[in-house]
Ligand SMILES: CSCCC(=O)C(=O)COP(=O)(O)O
């Protein structure tokens with residue numbers, strides 16, 4: 591049974607996050623998708639194809655963690671399975687944000703390896719679990735594909751062995767997750783700042 595009050599709060603928090611992220615240039619042209627955990631087996635997630643800066647609560651629907659909608663006629667985000675796997679594999683994860691910023695897109699294209707390493711930045715401490723600028727933070731990079739099940743499997747296998755709070759999809763964007771929406775929004779902002787710094791250093 592879905593807690594309807596919790597769902598309404600999640601819908602409003604996602605609408606607000608969309609406005610914030612759109613204003614920050616993180617989700618142009620219907621790009622991006624957002625979710626919040628509702629319970630151990632359900633999430634509230636954006637519908638596919640909506641403009642993420644102009645969401646209404648009705649644009650956010652309930653699915654299970656396999657991205658099957660509770661209301662069969664609704665169409666969740668094309669990438670909802672990526673959100674569901676993060677919740678399924680990480681019981682403490684409460685929020686997932688996917689963004690399409692210019693910095694994430696460009697950096698993931700020019701980094702030839704399978705990992706973006708970040709270290710020496712004070713702002714790394716904005717990421718959950720990072721206590722010092724000295725830590726080397728790994729951001730895994732996956733090649734883009736339209737096969738979400740294959741990508742979800744690949745991500746799940748790799749993240750089972752590598753601690754992270756985010757990954758990049760090459761030429762596509764960022765996924766980041768946290769215990770709640772506030773921490774997740776902070777991570778998007780911090781990571782995008784760090785991606786900008788890396789782009790500048792590599793010029
Ligand atoms: C024009 S954005 C292409 C699809 C995408 O990458 C995305 O993040 C939005 O897809 P959704 O189905 O969640 O609207």
Ligand SMILES: [Zn+2]
Pocket residue numbers: 621622623669688690762763
């Ligand atoms: Zn996307």
